[in-house]
Amino acid sequence: MKINSIQRALVLLLAFSSVQGQQYDYEDYGDDQGQDYYAQTEDTLYQDYAEHQQMKAQGGGGAMVKMFGAGVAGWFLGGKIHSKRALKKQHKKHIEDLKDLYSKYINDVSTQQSQIAELEAFIKESARQQLADEFLRADYDNNRQVSRAEFERYKREYLIKHPEMTSAFPEFEAFDPDRNGMITLREHEEYYEQRGMI
Numbered sequence: 001m002k003i004n005s006i007q008r009a010l011v012l013l014l015a016f017s018s019v020q021g022q023q024y025d026y027e028d029y030g031d032d033q034g035q036d037y038y039a040q041t042e043d044t045l046y047q048d049y050a051e052h053q054q055m056k057a058q059g060g061g062g063a064m065v066k067m068f069g070a071g072v073a074g075w076f077l078g079g080k081i082h083s084k085r086a087l088k089k090q091h092k093k094h095i096e097d098l099k100d101l102y103s104k105y106i107n108d109v110s111t112q113q114s115q116i117a118e119l120e121a122f123i124k125e126s127a128r129q130q131l132a133d134e135f136l137r138a139d140y141d142n143n144r145q146v147s148r149a150e151f152e153r154y155k156r157e158y159l160i161k162h163p164e165m166t167s168a169f170p171e172f173e174a175f176d177p178d179r180n181g182m183i184t185l186r187e188h189e190e191y192y193e194q195r196g197m198i
Contacts, residue, residue, distance in 0.1 A: 127198045128189065135188045146183040148172050 138146045138154035146154075151172045159166055175183040175191050192198045 124198050
């Protein structure tokens with residue numbers, strides 16, 4: 001079946017008229033006053049960008065700088081306060097440690113001094129006992145006195161055993177300050193006390 005030009009024109013006319021009859025009514029999308037939908041909603045993207053750029057130009061970005069500055073200042077002040085507290089705490093602990101150390105030092109020195117005093121007393125007593133034993137060895141007749149004869153006898157026996165003491169051995173008169181010819185135990189001790197030996 002061939003479509004002639006008239007039929008073709010009719011088909012086109014019908015299609016055109018049906019399209020014309022289907023025009024859209026944009027007024028349905030408007031607000032109550034019959035405005036167009038697209039006219040109502042504005043495109044604010046460019047306006048927002050322009051406002052943002054203007055804020056930056058006027059120093060609106062300074063808020064970040066201010067926030068950063070406040071953060072740095074807070075960190076610095078906080079650090080200073082914290083370090084001051086830590087330093088104060090450390091100083092207090094140091095003072096307490098020094099007090100403990102000083103107290104221990106005093107106790108140790110006191111203990112050592114008493115030990116030294118005990119040791120000196122022991123040494124003196126030992127030296128006194130040794131000298132008393134030496135005196136009694138020279139007292140051949142056991143009368144608690146040493147005569148000149150007893151002294152010379154003891155000196156000879158002693159120097160035979162210790163010849164290196166020949167020049168250092170004292171004379172009888174050194175032990176007999178009252179010149180009565182007898183050496184008592186007390187005179188014997190006084191001789192060594194005067195020389196710091198007991």
